[in-house]
Amino acid sequence: MPITPTEKIWFDGELVDWDDANVHVLTHSLHYGSGVFEGIRAYPTSSGVAVFRLTDHINRLFSSAKVFLMDVPFSSADLVRASKEVVRVNGLDQGCYIRPLIFLGDGEMGLNPLPCAVRVAVAAWSWGTYLGDEGIRNGIRLKVSSWQRHDPNAVPTAAKGTGMYVNSSLAKVEALKAGYDEALLLAPDGRVSECTGENVFVVRGGRILTPPTSASGALAGITQQSVETIAADLGVEVSHEALVRTDLYTADEAFLTGTAAEVVPIREVDDRMVGDGRPGPITTQIQQTYFAAVRGEVDRYKDWLEYVG
Ligand code: PPE
Secondary structure, three states, X not given: OOOOOOOEEEEOOEEEEHHHOOOOOOOHHHHHOOOEEOOEEEEOOOOOOEEEOHHHHHHHHHHHHHHOOOOOOOOHHHHHHHHHHHHHXXXXXXXXXXXXXXXXXXXXXXXXXXXXXXXXXXXXEOXXXXXXXXXXXXXXXXXXXXXXXXOOOOOOOOOOEHHHHHHHHHHHHHHHHOOOOEEEEEOOOOOEEEEOOOEEEEEEOOEEEEOXXXXXXXXXXXXXXXXXXXXXXXXXXXXXXXXXXXXXHOOXXXXXXXXXXXXXXXXXXXXXXXXXXXXXXXXXHHHHHXXXXXXXXXXXXXXXXXXXX
């Protein structure tokens, strides 16, 4: 998805011009995928632009860095400040996507990452709907991928490691080339894990089910957690249960969640219509509540917003 440059990127503690935020071709992470990252959204509210669950995202970033034994030369408070700063200095008052990245620089080669310099960047840009306006409104078409989600003992699936996303990219390309919007990945045990950059939910008999994130090798999504809270507050029971692909084929409703994607109905899985092929009532209610919450329109979720100021 093309992005329009903004003015400044926060890079190793300073704001630099967009065009100057460059690295050497022998950057360790470019060769070995040895980075960790986050995806965060900011939204306009009646009290100014606010970042949704910024501290939770930065905490997950540090948790990913810990898994990869990266010694980050900044504190989480520094990166919270940097994230707000890139929104502010780039005038992104209408909301944006924020991408913090911790990676290993150049000067060392080989598979031992420990001697490498740990570098940190935070960029922000304006990003529209990730799976399309039509997808958000009417639902997307999903295909079970021939690529499996990682085994948690092959790579740390609980961390958001850059290199691990080749798996998501392969699945995404396969689904797009076959004419679908998104891929659903199964874990090595055949159970449903997640989509290429989103967690997945089904609705059956008025209850919401989503895979147990760590056991299914899925990332523990912050949007997933937010949706679980919203559902509980709406009086809808949510449980983490092992699912197989037919649970999606026969669900009353299905949807996926992610920071970039937000809350997106699933209207078909492997050419089987989910429910009547239109966003169902529970999905719609959750989606509307989520969009209101991120824009500061729901008092009970105000704590999720961190104002840029
Ligand atoms: N699973 C994966 C594999 C994943 O990458 C994401 C976020 C999620 C689940 C949902 O997590 P959360 O955002 O905390 O609800 N994917 C990010 C990357 C997208 C990209 O294209 O890059 C995102 O949504 O920002």
